[in-house]
């Protein structure tokens with residue numbers, strides 16, 4: 001079973017972290033100019049947003065119907081916002097502060113914690129940059145495991161207080177992720193008895209996670225820049241805290257790009273590729289992207305949650321039957337991250353299988369480069 005570092009050693013990402021001093025740029029350089037910001041964006045002021053099926057559902061976790069509402073949101077949107085989730089606002093403020101403080105450091109200081117091409121954690125441009133011809137107007141910092149070594153490089157004197165906040169955030173979000181997992185599974189009719197790897201307390205104690213701190217500096221030409229290019233997360237689910245600047249958009253079939261408006265104290269939850277697989281495609285992972293702002297800097301913190309690295313994820317038996325064949329083969333998170341690192345938005349089609357009257361076969365074997373699936 002490869003470890004995450006082995007996965008990335010096999011698929012190094014060569015992004016040129018040449019210019020990470022966004023403040024020095026008065027104009028959008030050619031290398032950051034995206035030509036096809038094509039779209040039919042649905043924004044808040046648009047009348048269309050008033051129709052409830054055109055805005056991302058907001059769900060109160062204290063609502064006795066929360067599981068049902070979440071199920072409907074996952075099926076139709078692949079994303080929802082939660083309120084009354086029990087995470088103290090002070091902790092959300094603290095983790096945002098860690099991100100803001102980190103990204104405000106001088107460029108040469110941030111470069112001391114640069115993510116290496118075959119590494120997992122550290123500072124740099126988005127990992128997905130290598131799949132696009134143009135650069136993204138953002139910088140990120142990925143934390144997998146302890147942030148201690150990198151934080152010591154960034155803040156030799158007072159790294160401890162930043163580490164403490166990250167550790168507390170990890171611990172708290174892990175509990176919330178476990179709770180959301182059960183609500184989403186429950187909405188599919190899957191109970192605690194049906195998931196063997198959820199641990200003795202059935203709290204997904206062994207689940208794995210990454211924290212991604214993102215910064216989208218103000219941009220001289222936001223209409224032609226891209227903060228974070230369209231992608232799905234490879235996770236079970238991702239919990240996102242955004243500051244009060246909008247920018248996150250999700251793609252809704254038949255509608256186009258829909259902005260997810262920041263809600264004070266709210267958290268955005270999106271379905272990732274592994275839940276897509278587990279649900280046999282019933283809850284689709286959502287394609288999302290981030291646009292940037294002319295005057296205001298946007299910050300976000302993503303908690304990317306998945307299974308323990310040795311657990312094989314496949315469509316749940318309760319969701320499979322003679323009329324619903326399994327659409328995906330088993331895959332561990334690490335194996336899937338390797339596929340994602342190689343094939344990016346086509347990764348799901350590489351684990352897809354197909355039912356025929358002769359049985360099942362691996363779609364990948366017959367249509368290797370067709371990029372089937374949804375992309």
Ligand SMILES: C=C1C[C@]23C[C@@]1(O)CC[C@H]2[C@@]12CCC[C@@](C)(C(=O)O1)[C@H]2[C@@H]3C(=O)O
Nearest residue numbers: 127128142210212231232233234235304340
């Ligand atoms: C566990 C992980 C998920 C992630 C890759 C990573 O190893 C750590 C960073 C995560 C992230 C955050 C930004 C978007 C994304 C697609 C990326 O390039 O890095 C996700 C990855 C993912 O979900 O596949």
Ligand SMILES: O=C(O)CCC(=O)C(=O)O
Nearest residue numbers: 212214242248290300302
């Ligand atoms: O910044 C955002 O709103 C989204 C970030 C994101 O998609 C990610 O980190 O995976």
Ligand SMILES: [Fe+2]
Nearest residue numbers: 231232233288
């Ligand atoms: Fe994402």
